[in-house]
Amino acid sequence: MKLSELGLFFFKKLQQLNIMQKLTFLFLTIILFGSVVDAQKKQITIEDITKAGSFTAKRIDGLRSMNDGVHYTALEDGGTRIVKYSYKTGEAVEVVFDIENIKRNPDEVSKINGYEFSPDETKILVYNDVERIYRRSFLASYYVYDRKYRELIPLADEGKQQVPAFSPDSYKIAYVRNNNIYLKKLRFGTTSAITEDGEENKIINGIPDWVYEEEFGYNRAFEWSPDGEDLAYVKFDESGVKQFSFPLYKGAHPSREEFSLYPGQYEFKYPKAGEANSKVSVHVFNVKNRTTKTIDVGELDDFYVPRLRWSYHPDKLGILKMNRLQNQLELFIANPASGVANVLLTVREDKFITENVLDNIQFLPDGNHFVYVGQDDGFNHLYLYSMAGIQVRQLTSGEWDITDFYGFDADEEVFYFQAAKESPLKREVYSVDMKGEEMVRITPDEGFNSAHFSDNFRYFVNTVSSANEVPVVSVYEAEGDLVRVIEDNSDLAERLATYDVPHKEFFQFKTSEGILLNGYMIKPLDFDAQNRYPVLMSQYSGPNSQEVLDRYGVNWEQYLALNGYLVVSVDGRGTGARGEEFQKSTYKQLGRLESDDQIETARYLGGLSYVDASRIGIWGWSFGGYMSSICLSRSDLFKVGIAVAPVTNWRYYDTIYTERFMRKPQQNPNGYDDNSPINMAENLSGRLFLIHGSADDNVHFQNTMEYAEQLIQAGKQFDMFVYPNRNHSIYGGNTRYHLYTMMSQYLFDNL
Numbered sequence: 001m002k003l004s005e006l007g008l009f010f011f012k013k014l015q016q017l018n019i020m021q022k023l024t025f026l027f028l029t030i031i032l033f034g035s036v037v038d039a040q041k042k043q044i045t046i047e048d049i050t051k052a053g054s055f056t057a058k059r060i061d062g063l064r065s066m067n068d069g070v071h072y073t074a075l076e077d078g079g080t081r082i083v084k085y086s087y088k089t090g091e092a093v094e095v096v097f098d099i100e101n102i103k104r105n106p107d108e109v110s111k112i113n114g115y116e117f118s119p120d121e122t123k124i125l126v127y128n129d130v131e132r133i134y135r136r137s138f139l140a141s142y143y144v145y146d147r148k149y150r151e152l153i154p155l156a157d158e159g160k161q162q163v164p165a166f167s168p169d170s171y172k173i174a175y176v177r178n179n180n181i182y183l184k185k186l187r188f189g190t191t192s193a194i195t196e197d198g199e200e201n202k203i204i205n206g207i208p209d210w211v212y213e214e215e216f217g218y219n220r221a222f223e224w225s226p227d228g229e230d231l232a233y234v235k236f237d238e239s240g241v242k243q244f245s246f247p248l249y250k251g252a253h254p255s256r257e258e259f260s261l262y263p264g265q266y267e268f269k270y271p272k273a274g275e276a277n278s279k280v281s282v283h284v285f286n287v288k289n290r291t292t293k294t295i296d297v298g299e300l301d302d303f304y305v306p307r308l309r310w311s312y313h314p315d316k317l318g319i320l321k322m323n324r325l326q327n328q329l330e331l332f333i334a335n336p337a338s339g340v341a342n343v344l345l346t347v348r349e350d351k352f353i354t355e356n357v358l359d360n361i362q363f364l365p366d367g368n369h370f371v372y373v374g375q376d377d378g379f380n381h382l383y384l385y386s387m388a389g390i391q392v393r394q395l396t397s398g399e400w401d402i403t404d405f406y407g408f409d410a411d412e413e414v415f416y417f418q419a420a421k422e423s424p425l426k427r428e429v430y431s432v433d434m435k436g437e438e439m440v441r442i443t444p445d446e447g448f449n450s451a452h453f454s455d456n457f458r459y460f461v462n463t464v465s466s467a468n469e470v471p472v473v474s475v476y477e478a479e480g481d482l483v484r485v486i487e488d489n490s491d492l493a494e495r496l497a498t499y500d501v502p503h504k505e506f507f508q509f510k511t512s513e514g515i516l517l518n519g520y521m522i523k524p525l526d527f528d529a530q531n532r533y534p535v536l537m538s539q540y541s542g543p544n545s546q547e548v549l550d551r552y553g554v555n556w557e558q559y560l561a562l563n564g565y566l567v568v569s570v571d572g573r574g575t576g577a578r579g580e581e582f583q584k585s586t587y588k589q590l591g592r593l594e595s596d597d598q599i600e601t602a603r604y605l606g607g608l609s610y611v612d613a614s615r616i617g618i619w620g621w622s623f624g625g626y627m628s629s630i631c632l633s634r635s636d637l638f639k640v641g642i643a644v645a646p647v648t649n650w651r652y653y654d655t656i657y658t659e660r661f662m663r664k665p666q667q668n669p670n671g672y673d674d675n676s677p678i679n680m681a682e683n684l685s686g687r688l689f690l691i692h693g694s695a696d697d698n699v700h701f702q703n704t705m706e707y708a709e710q711l712i713q714a715g716k717q718f719d720m721f722v723y724p725n726r727n728h729s730i731y732g733g734n735t736r737y738h739l740y741t742m743m744s745q746y747l748f749d750n751l
Contacts, residue, residue, distance in 0.1 A: 069456030253733030572597025693726030
């Protein structure tokens with residue numbers, strides 16, 4: 001019987017009864033009807049979380065603010081149109097790009113993956129046919145679209161390109177191909193090489209090498225001067241960096257027919273902890289004279305240049321330089337004509353400087369100031385400096401962290417930023433004036449807020465969600481007044497209502513050392529405190545990371561809860577948004593305090609009346625896989641551990657990340673060796689499942705293979721699975737479905 005027919009039956013029956021009978025009948029009907037509705041709710045499947053996108057929230061694809069600050073554009077209809085909207089009304093003002101209504105060369109361009117406007121907005125740089133390289137880098141076919149003539153022409157005739165960027169006058173584009181920088185002059189249609197010495201696995205111009213891209217978080221190492229006359233770039237000499245390689249097989253997604261009989265080999269430069277890095281140098285190319293000047297950034301054999309950033313004046317190039325240990329940061333100001341550079345700011349720390357500082361040093365348009373987000377008082381706060389390098393004032397203060405810096409409204413003299421002020425689990429958006437006297441919260445809703453400001457800071461698009469509420473995307477005025485809701489994800493909310501979805505519950509507990517830790521727990525829907533449940537601890541635990549956040553997400557954890565598990569996540573020492581002391585407490589001993597806290601979590605959970613202390617498991621990916629492995633050797637509290645793509649010895653990992661937290665192995669050998677799962681193999685307890693991709697360019701398969709050998713020699717039984725040709729993310733085709741199905745069955749069988 002359908003629900004509609006069932007309701008009609010109950011209504012007719014109700015008319016035949018007296019008042020007491022009606023009340024009794026209604027009570028029983030509500031119970032029965034509720035049971036019928038609940039019985040018809042769907043169960044979360046692995047396919048839902050890996051393939052169907054059933055729980056993915058809608059967002060604005062390709063959101064770009066226009067120069068006027070009152071309009072924005074979005075990429076729509078599967079990448080075939082760019083539409084211009086009003087921030088205030090939400091009305092579509094103009095279709096600025098329509099693939100079906102332009103002159104295409106070549107004709108086969110049917111959609112685009114992304115776009116950027118020229119500074120004067122007369123042209124649009126679009127791209128498709130993306131070929132991923134590493135986490136942030138990719139090759140693509142780029143095209144220049146002239147809005148006036150509705151013409152689409154290739155940026156270059158030979159091969160794909162990387163990281164093209166318009167000059168400020170909109171008439172030139174610099175881009176990288178085959179490790180060299182090229183200059184395209186749009187007025188004349190000419191292309192010329194700025195560098196000619198680029199060579200694979202030797203010299204790179206204008207794009208970072210592997211380790212810079214991965215650990216300093218960017219993919220372009222050149223910047224135009226504000227007048228468009230100069231192009232500053234970093235050259236990476238990889239000649240002295242040792243080469244790493246791994247085999248490639250035919251596979252199926254994608255299929256590599258050339259390796260059908262004999263496997264291929266991928267080779268690239270990867271500096272492991274303590275080994276040689278690329279030698280870097282900074283250069284400025286003058287477009288008019290076609291001359292290149294090398295900038296002198298001081299005498300230091302081994303250093304990093306993680307960012308170039310022009311001030312608002314073409315004769316002042318900002319260069320960020322860090323020493324190898326990453327506990328000293330210098331901001332140089334260079335004159336591109338003379339090549340002379342002077343230090344404007346020096347920041348020194350006893351331990352290390354966090355990488356998020358790099359994008360939070362910004363020059364102000366007045367030419368007299370710059371701002372810096374640093375931990376001078378133990379928390380991430382905003383500081384105003386003069387161009388003489390003198391601190392003018394601290395703009396924010398308190399025992400909380402700024403987590404993202406959005407920028408400066410020069411007209412109103414107001415700074416905007418995201419912070420974890422109310423709680424490490426939440427995020428709000430704030431403004432503060434240039435005197436540091438008035439700080440205002442401009443996002444009203446609790447949960448996790450993230451903003452995208454218009455070019456003139458008149459509006460911002462805010463996305464807010466909580467652990468048990470879907471994301472809502474809204475437009476606000478800069479003062480915090482709601483203008484309109486763009487996307488409330490009501491379709492997602494309605495779809496979720498048709499599923500059984502266990503909710504997150506947040507909690508805190510103190511360890512035996514008196515450390516207060518934050519966590520969440522997901523319980524089965526039919527949870528009964530009189531029963532005892534198996535537990536899976538889910539964690540990442542890496543430096544400055546956070547898993548315990550009041551933010552939307554429906555994934556494998558809810559699936560496991562529906563299958564009878566308590567799923568728990570706790571952020572231990574070293575994680576973010578709790579100040580410098582908490583974050584940097586793991587310095588020189590990665591793995592020690594983090595595993596202490598996960599073991600303390602297992603002990604705490606085992607003491608709860610509804611937890612089966614004999615059935616506690618732990619899992620994680622990358623740093624989380626490292627943590628799973630180390631916990632099974634440092635404690636017998638865990639019955640099962642799953643380690644996906646784990647680091648098993650920090651000597652195998654890269655220079656920038658590892659040495660930031662551990663120094664060189666030559667300087668800190670015990671820190672490396674005492675906290676390595678490889679050196680704890682003989683102490684392994686519980687059942688361990690190792691999973692890795694054979695083509696992992698980040699955490700090399702070497703980690704798992706060497707660990708497996710030590711486990712074998714120690715006589716320890718374990719399980720292991722290898723995904724052919726898969727990188728650190730282990731995806732492609734049916735891969736994710738296979739992975740989560742396999743891990744689920746492993747838990748069902750062993751936990």
